[in-house]
Structure formats: C-alpha cells, structure tokens
Amino acid sequence: MLEVSGITQIFGGVTALEAVSFSIAQGDITGVIGPNGAGKTTLFNIITGIYRQTSGTVQLEGRDVSGYPPEKLARLAMVRTFQNIELFSGMTVLENVMVGMHTKSTSGLLACALKMPWSISEERRIRSAAMKWLEFTDMVAYADTVAGNLPFGKGRLLEIARALAVEPRIMLMDEPAAGLNSQETVALAKLIKQIRDLGVTVVLVEHDMELVMDICDRIVVLNLGRKLAEGTPREIQESHEVIAAYLGDGD
Numbered sequence: 527m528l529e530v531s532g533i534t535q536i537f538g539g540v541t542a543l544e545a546v547s548f549s550i551a552q553g554d555i556t557g558v559i560g561p562n563g564a565g566k567t568t569l570f571n572i573i574t575g576i577y578r579q580t581s582g583t584v585q586l587e588g589r590d591v592s593g594y595p596p597e598k599l600a601r602l603a604m605v606r607t608f609q610n611i612e613l614f615s616g617m618t619v620l621e622n623v624m625v626g627m628h629t630k631s632t633s634g635l636l637a638c639a640l641k642m643p644w645s646i647s648e649e650r651r652i653r654s655a656a657m658k659w660l661e662f663t664d665m666v667a668y669a670d671t672v673a674g675n676l677p678f679g680k681g682r683l684l685e686i687a688r689a690l691a692v693e694p695r696i697m698l699m700d701e702p703a704a705g706l707n708s709q710e711t712v713a714l715a716k717l718i719k720q721i722r723d724l725g726v727t728v729v730l731v732e733h734d735m736e737l738v739m740d741i742c743d744r745i746v747v748l749n750l751g752r753k754l755a756e757g758t759p760r761e762i763q764e765s766h767e768v769i770a771a772y773l774g775d776g777d
Contacts, residue, residue: 527552527696527727528573533582535568535751542568543751545582550696555718555728557738559762560748561771566731567609569748570700574606575599586696603695609704609731611681615674619665619684622673623656626691656691663687663717679710686717690726697721699730703737715741739763747771 528550535543543565550556558566571577573584575596583592586604594602614622660666663683668676673684682702689697702718703711711734718741722728732738738745739759747755747762749771755762762768 527554527587528729529583529585530569530573531583531585533569533572533584534580535565535572535577536580541751543572543579543748546748546751546753547582548746548753548756550727550729551744552727553722553725554743555722555730555741557742557745558729558731558748559733559735559738559745560754563750564748565751566748567700570606570698570731574604574698600692600694603693604698605689605692605694605696606698607682607685607689607700607702609701611678611685613673613676613681613684613688615672617673618669619671619673619676620653620656620660620669622684623659623688623691624652626659626688627652627655659687659690662690662720678705679707682706682710682714683717686721690721694726696727696729699728699732701731701733703732703734711737 530549531547533543533546534541546565546569558569560566568577572579575594575598578593583590585591586599586602589602591599591602614625617625657666657669660669663686665680665683665687668680668684673681676684682705686702699718703714706714715737718728718730742759745757745759745762746753747765747768754771755765755768757765
C-alpha cells in the first residue's frame with residue numbers, strides 16, 4: 527500500500543532522517559514509534575507532502591508520489607491528522623467535515639455564488655455525507671457547535687471525521703492520543719479499529735505504548751533518525767535494541 531525507500535532528510539547540517547525504509551501492508555494498522563527527536567513527525571511530513579525529502583522515494587500503491595503536495599495526495603485518497611489539532615475554529619463542526627469533502631465537489635465559485643440548482647443539490651449531498659461521518663465518530667450532537675468551542679477530545683474526533691470525509695484508502699495519524707484522558711484513549715482505540723474495518727489502512731505516530739501494542743499489527747521503531755527495528759508488537763517488546771533506546775543500555 528505504501529513504501530518508503532531510503533528517505534533521508536537534512537536540515538542545514540543536521541540529518542533528521544537517514545536512509546529510512548519500510549513498507550505498509552494494505553489493511554494493517556502500523557505504528558511508528560521512537561524516543562523524542564527520533565524523526566517520526568518529519569517522516570510523516572515527508573510522506574504527506576509537507577516536506578520534500580533530501581533523497582529517497584515514497585510510493586503509494588506502486589506510484590511514486592515523492593514531492594506531491596497534500597491536496598494532490600488527498601485526491602489519491604491519502605490523508606493525515608496532526609499532533610496539534612488543525613480545525614477551522616470559526617466554522618461549525620458540520621461545516622468542518624463538509625470542507626473535508628472538497629475532493630468530491632464539482633461546483634465552481636460562480637455556480638455556488640449564483641445558487642445554481644446543481645450546486646444546491648451537490649451541497650445537500652455533501653451535507654448528508656458529512657453527517658454520516660459525524661455519526662461514525664459519535665459527533666452528531668455537536669454538528670452545530672462552533673469548532674473553536676469544542677473540548678480538546680471532541681476536537682480530535684472532529685479532525686478524524688473531516689479526514690474520513692475524503693473517503694481515504696490510507697490515513698496517517700500524528701499522535702492521535704496526545705492530550706486525551708484514559709477513557710478517551712480507549713474510545714480512540716476502538717475508533718481506529720473501526721476505521722481499519724472500513725478498509726482504510728492506518729499508520730500512526732504515537733507515544734502511548736499501551737495503545738500501540740493493543741491496536742497495531744506491525745510497528746516501526748525510529749531512533750536518532752534511523753530505523754532501529756520493525757516487527758510485530760511482541761517482537762518489538764522483546765527487542766533489546768528497542769529497550770536500550772527507550773531505557774538506556776543498563777550497563
């Protein structure tokens with residue numbers, strides 16, 4: 527589904543990533559973990575077109591998408607969420623999700639401004655589809671709430687609902703459990719599994735190891751910009767290299 531090959535990223539004289547390679551199988555939930563400063567978010571920013579890598583390639587379903595901007599990747603059904611929630615704070619929850627369906631819209635500015643019949647029909651269709659994703663994320667009760675007034679945990683769910691509105695085949699989540707309490711994290715784990723059950727491949731950067739070990743099929747470990755290990759949750763838990771990276775050598 528997704529293949530990262532030899533990704534290197536150099537900022538000035540600092541090497542943030544060095545020859546990182548791994549592949550993501552369709553339908554899997556894959557975790558990308560590592561200590562702070564390991565290069566996890568930088569890697570996500572490269573995969574999703576926010577950064578342009580110094581070298582290496584990113585392939586989506588066999589297609590080289592290296593350097594594609596986020597909006598082009600969205601049309602190819604790759605979406606992401608952010609560690610710091612990015613919402614249109616002055617718009618309602620429903621409107622935020624409707625914006626997420628921009629790839630499905632065909633009406634231009636003039637047609638919308640003149641309220642042409644096909645434009646009105648399309649908006650109704652988009653509104654109905656957006657409500658479906660609010661139902662999926664249990665956010666219907668907040669549909670008319672201004673996004674900037676949401677509690678943090680609900681804002682996280684809204685960002686996920688908006689990403690789902692693109693009808694992605696692959697979703698990358700950057701620390702989705704950050705700032706959530708234990709109850710919200712349990713609900714998030716259930717939601718991510720439900721997203722996978724829709725046929726969406728999920729890749730997440732996460733520091734909550736209990737969440738990662740619970741929901742992930744495979745895990746990639748980064749340390750100091752390099753891939754340290756890759757395997758099943760059990761293999762990662764038993765890896766001496768991973769334990770040393772997180773806890774020190776112990777010698």
